[in-house]
Amino acid sequence: MTAQIIDGKAFAASVREKVAAHVARLKDESGITPGLAVVLVGEDPASQVYVRSKGKQTVEVGMNSYEHKLEANTPEADLLALIDKLNNDPAVHGILVQLPLPDHMREDLVINSIDPAKDVDGFHISNVGLLGTGQKSMVPCTPLGCLMMLREQLGSLSGLDAVVIGRSNIVGKPMAQLLLGDSCTVTIAHSRTKDLPGVVGRADIVVAAVGRAEMVPGDWIKPGATVIDVGINRIDAPEKGEGKTRLVGDVHFESAAKVAGAITPVPGGVGPMTIACLLANTLTACCRANELTEPDGLTA
Numbered sequence: 001m002t003a004q005i006i007d008g009k010a011f012a013a014s015v016r017e018k019v020a021a022h023v024a025r026l027k028d029e030s031g032i033t034p035g036l037a038v039v040l041v042g043e044d045p046a047s048q049v050y051v052r053s054k055g056k057q058t059v060e061v062g063m064n065s066y067e068h069k070l071e072a073n074t075p076e077a078d079l080l081a082l083i084d085k086l087n088n089d090p091a092v093h094g095i096l097v098q099l100p101l102p103d104h105m106r107e108d109l110v111i112n113s114i115d116p117a118k119d120v121d122g123f124h125i126s127n128v129g130l131l132g133t134g135q136k137s138m139v140p141c142t143p144l145g146c147l148m149m150l151r152e153q154l155g156s157l158s159g160l161d162a163v164v165i166g167r168s169n170i171v172g173k174p175m176a177q178l179l180l181g182d183s184c185t186v187t188i189a190h191s192r193t194k195d196l197p198g199v200v201g202r203a204d205i206v207v208a209a210v211g212r213a214e215m216v217p218g219d220w221i222k223p224g225a226t227v228i229d230v231g232i233n234r235i236d237a238p239e240k241g242e243g244k245t246r247l248v249g250d251v252h253f254e255s256a257a258k259v260a261g262a263i264t265p266v267p268g269g270v271g272p273m274t275i276a277c278l279l280a281n282t283l284t285a286c287c288r289a290n291e292l293t294e295p296d297g298l299t300a
Contacts, residue, residue: 002257002258003227003256003257003258003259003260003261003262003263004153004261004262004263005257005262005263005264005265006149006153006228006262006263006264006265006269007268008145008149008264008265008268008269008270008271008272008273009268009272011148011149011152011272011273011276012145012272012273012275012276013272013276015148015273015276015277015279015280015298016057016060016061016276016279018280018295018297018298019061019276019279019280019283019295019298020060020061020062022283022295022298023061023062023063023283024062026283026286026287026292027062030290030292032286032290032292033062033063033064033091034063034064034093034094034282034283034285034286035063035064035065035066035091035092035093035094035282035286036054036058036063036064036065036066036092036093036094036095036096036120036278036279036282037066037067037068037086037089037092037094037095037096038051038054038055038065038066038067038068038096038098039068039070039079039082039083039086039095039096039097039098040067040068040069040070040098041070041071041072041074041079041097041098041101041102041105042070042071042072042101042102043072044100047098047099047100050098051067051098053275054096054275054278055067057275057276057279058279058282061279063279063282063283064091066086066091066092068082068086070082072102073102074102076104076105076106076109076110079097079105079110080109080110080113083095083097083110083113083114084113086118087113087114087115087118092118093118093282093285093286093289094118094120094278094281094282094285094286095114095115095118095119095120096120096121096278097110097111097114097121111123111124112124112125116137116138117138117285117288117289118285119138120138120141120278120281120282120285121138121140121141121278121281122137122138122139122140122141122144122174122281123140123169123170124138127139128169128174131174131177131178131300132177134181138281138284138285139174139178139281139299139300140170140171140174141273141274141275141277141278141281142170142171142230142270142273142274142277143171143174143175143178144178144273144277144280144281144299144300145270145273145274145276145277146175146178146207146228146230146270146273147175147178147179147182147300148273148277148297148298149228149264149270149273150205150226150228151182153226153262154205154226156182157179157182157183157184157205158182158183158184159183159184159185160184160185160204160205161184161185161187161202161203161204161205162176162179162184162185162186162187162203162204162205162206162207163186163187163188163189163199163200163202163203163205163206163207164176164179164186164187164188164189164207164209165189165190165196165200165206165207165208165209165210165215165216165250166188166189166190166207166208166209166210166211166230166250167188167190168209171209171230172188172190172209172210173188175207175209176188178300179205179207181300184205187199187203190210191210191212196220197219197220200216200220200221200222201220201221201222202222203222203225204222204224204225204226205225205226205228206221206225206226206227206228206251207228207230208227208228208229208230208231208249208250208251209230209231209250210231210250211231211233211250212231212233212250213231213233213235213248213249213250214233214235214248214249214250214251214252214253215231215250215251216250216251216252216256217252217255217256218252218254218255218256218257218258218259218260219255219259221256221259221260222259223259223260223261224260224261225259225260225261226260226261226262226263227251227256227260227262227263227264228264228269228270229249229250229251229253229263229264229265229266229269229270230249230250230270231248231249231250231251231266232247232249232266232267232271233247233248233249233250234246234247234248235248247266247267248266249264249265249266249269251263251266253265253266277298280295280298280299283295283298284298284299
C-alpha cells in the first residue's frame with residue numbers, strides 16, 4: 001500500500017479562497033471588514049517571519065491587518081494596556097499575541113486578558129472550557145486545521161478510533177476534544193503510555209503531536225489508517241553536506257507511507273493550515289460579533 005499524500009498547501013489555499021469569498025460578501029452586504037491585530041514582543045527571528053506571513057495573508061484575503069511591535073523590555077503592564085485597547089476597538093475582531101513572550105511576562109495572564117470572543121488562537125481559559133463542554137468557542141488553529149483535513153479525507157468521523165499522541169494545551173488536548181465532538185472514540189497517548197505501539201496500532205486516525213523526531217514508525221500504524229503529523233523537528237542531514245539539517249515530523253514518513261491510507265507530509269502538511277485557520281477564526285469572530293451568518297465549513 002502507498003498512502004495518499006494529504007497536501008496541506010493546497011488545502012490551506014482552498015481555505016483562504018473560502019475566507020476571501022466570504023469576506024468580500026461581508027463587505028458588500030454589510031460594509032464590515034474583519035480585522036486581525038497581531039502583537040509581537042521582542043526580536044525573535046522565527047516569530048518575526050511568522051508575523052510577517054500572517055500580516056501578508058490577512059491582507060490577501062481582504063481583511064484589515066493591525067501589527068503592534070513592542071520592545072523586548074516592554075513592561076508587562078504596557079502590553080496589558082495595549083490588549084485592553086484592542087479589546088475595546090470595534091474594528092478589531094481577532095487578537096493574537098505571538099508566543100513565546102519575554103521571561104518577565106506572565107503568559108497565562110496575558111492570554112487571559114484577551115477578550116475570549118476575540119481570542120482567535122483559542123487559548124483563553126474560557127474558550128478551553130467551552131470547547132471541553134461542547135459549546136461554541138474559538139478553537140486553536142492547528143487542531144482546527146487537522147480536523148478540517150480529516151473531514152475532507154474521511155467524510156464522517158463518527159465511530160472511528162482515534163489516537164492523539166501528545167497532551168499539550170495547544171494541540172493534544174483540544175485535538176482530542178474536537179475528535180470527541182465528531183463522535184470518535186478518542187485515546188490521548190503520551191511518552192508514559194504503556195504499550196504505545198499497541199495503542200497506536202488499533203487507531204483508524206493517528207494525530208502525532210509529541211515533538212519527538214520520527215518517533216512513530218510505520219510498523220505502529222494500522223493498515224489504511226489516516227495519519228496527521230503535527231510535529232516539526234529539525235534533524236541533521238549529512239547527505240546534504242556538513243552542518244546541514246532537514247525538517248521531519250513525529251512520524252517516520254517513509255515507513256508510515258507504505259502502510260497508511262493517507263498521511264500528511266512534513267513540511268507541507270499541517271503547517272500551512274495554521275495561518276489559514278487563523279484567518280478563518282478571525283472571520284468567524286467578526287460574524288459572531290455582528291450576529292451574521294458564520295462561514296460554512298470553516299468552523300468546528
